[in-house]
Amino acid sequence: MPDQTDDSKASATGRTVTCIRQADWLVAWNGERNAIEYLRGADMAFRDGAIIHVGGHFAGRVDHEIDGRRLLVVPGLINAHYHSTVTMIRKGVTQDACNYLLPAFYQNVNVLQSPAAVKAAATAFGIGRLLKGGTATLVDWTAPYDGWLDTLASSGARVYAAPFFTSAEWSVTDHRLLQYHWLADGGHDLFDKAQAVMEAAEAHPSGRLSAMVAPSELECTTPDLLRQSFELARQTGRPFHIHAAESAREFTEFVARHGMSPVQWAAEMGLLGPNSAIGHGIYLDHHSQLRWPTRRDLSLLAETGTTVTHCPTTFAMHGEGMEALSDYLAAGVNVALGNDTFPHDMLHEMKVAVLVSRLRSGQDFGRATHPSAQTWSLGAGEILRAATVGAADYLGRPDLGRLAPGCQADFFTVDLSHPDMMPVHDPLRSLIYCAGDRAVRDVYVGGRPVVAQGEVLSLDLGEHAATLAGAQEPMCAAVAGKPDAAGRSAAELWPLSLPIANPAP
Numbered sequence: 001m002p003d004q005t006d007d008s009k010a011s012a013t014g015r016t017v018t019c020i021r022q023a024d025w026l027v028a029w030n031g032e033r034n035a036i037e038y039l040r041g042a043d044m045a046f047r048d049g050a051i052i053h054v055g056g057h058f059a060g061r062v063d064h065e066i067d068g069r070r071l072l073v074v075p076g077l078i079n080a081h082y083h084s085t086v087t088m089i090r091k092g093v094t095q096d097a098c099n100y101l102l103p104a105f106y107q108n109v110n111v112l113q114s115p116a117a118v119k120a121a122a123t124a125f126g127i128g129r130l131l132k133g134g135t136a137t138l139v140d141w142t143a144p145y146d147g148w149l150d151t152l153a154s155s156g157a158r159v160y161a162a163p164f165f166t167s168a169e170w171s172v173t174d175h176r177l178l179q180y181h182w183l184a185d186g187g188h189d190l191f192d193k194a195q196a197v198m199e200a201a202e203a204h205p206s207g208r209l210s211a212m213v214a215p216s217e218l219e220c221t222t223p224d225l226l227r228q229s230f231e232l233a234r235q236t237g238r239p240f241h242i243h244a245a246e247s248a249r250e251f252t253e254f255v256a257r258h259g260m261s262p263v264q265w266a267a268e269m270g271l272l273g274p275n276s277a278i279g280h281g282i283y284l285d286h287h288s289q290l291r292w293p294t295r296r297d298l299s300l301l302a303e304t305g306t307t308v309t310h311c312p313t314t315f316a317m318h319g320e321g322m323e324a325l326s327d328y329l330a331a332g333v334n335v336a337l338g339n340d341t342f343p344h345d346m347l348h349e350m351k352v353a354v355l356v357s358r359l360r361s362g363q364d365f366g367r368a369t370h371p372s373a374q375t376w377s378l379g380a381g382e383i384l385r386a387a388t389v390g391a392a393d394y395l396g397r398p399d400l401g402r403l404a405p406g407c408q409a410d411f412f413t414v415d416l417s418h419p420d421m422m423p424v425h426d427p428l429r430s431l432i433y434c435a436g437d438r439a440v441r442d443v444y445v446g447g448r449p450v451v452a453q454g455e456v457l458s459l460d461l462g463e464h465a466a467t468l469a470g471a472q473e474p475m476c477a478a479v480a481g482k483p484d485a486a487g488r489s490a491a492e493l494w495p496l497s498l499p500i501a502n503p504a505p
């Protein structure tokens, strides 16, 4: 447990000053240089949920001290792309499956359905697991259900609620043909309901919920609904988010419909710009798999200030990836990170982002140690910036993802004496490439501890995991007989990784 203040007077007035003393390492924000940088032996003080000091010795009144020796202090991570209710329930089922014609998400959405009764448990479990790994803020892009906002708020995280709406639904026949079923009203009823949820999120008494305007897919939203939803985002100042350039199949769909790439069509529709993001953004016109002749998409994203929310693990699982993240960043595209589905671990996502980029890049394999034309490379510092400042810039929140006076006291501490962190030459490299969330000790959101000594304080992870475990087998049993599963059972579609042998007599 973190140390608790015994200054009851300060607590009662909400003016408690907490100070981390002499942190061995601290990742600070330097506004003048527009850069994150290490500080050694630094103090960080916060009060009323906001940081009041980062730097040398803090001489002001302190009610509660935390010994920062043997600690690394890091800004709270921001997960900019997450779907809480479609995640946990599929864990262990579909990871090794491949459909050469269609990415898994087209068919899974109709074949494996999260039971309504466990949606709140899925949301709570996923967020709790993300908190444990240093995430402080997340975007939950989910079909709203009763109690969703209260579940988000009680998690202790800072959350952007992004209620799902769409103009069309997918179905897949016989695992081969993708069909779009356009809703009679173009999705306006879902949009109306989503607007009510956004307003409720912003009015939620927790004060930690915000709203995001997020039609589900570019390929599934009518031009009329796109215009109206983007206009709503601009009028309300809410960030805008839409899945686009996420599959080669989608790219060919846009070529067939409009004769251009998804990104170029989004530009024509006026959807690109600051505080606007495309989810995944893998299949830009330069992607080698597409063999498409234009080379405009990357510069369109950079010139308009559009963000790409990058979730490498879920795509790498099926052999897909950006070409390459380092090229996006070098071109000036703002990139934020997310985990999309599972695992619920942003530090893992950061490591995979670097590794996949080096595998897919033609020139950036790490920082060059010999004379070469390479002037920029993607490493631990750059990927941390994407997971903090990059996401905060997209959200229009200069007070998030940064440790500096005036910013929210959202941060986590890492135990430098953890065996996986040692020896500590560069603590971010030890954390991202080796230790992962095993070395995360305490996590604070708005100055309040939500994880202490690696244990989530705000919810019971074990209880929610048990609820999900009880729901997974009935979900798999319900697969057989669904039209798009060709009547095959889950055991036939997604066999176990090893056969179960009969025990010897």
Ligand SMILES: [Zn+2]
Residues within 6 Å of the ligand: 081, 083, 243, 279, 340
């Ligand atoms: Zn997504």
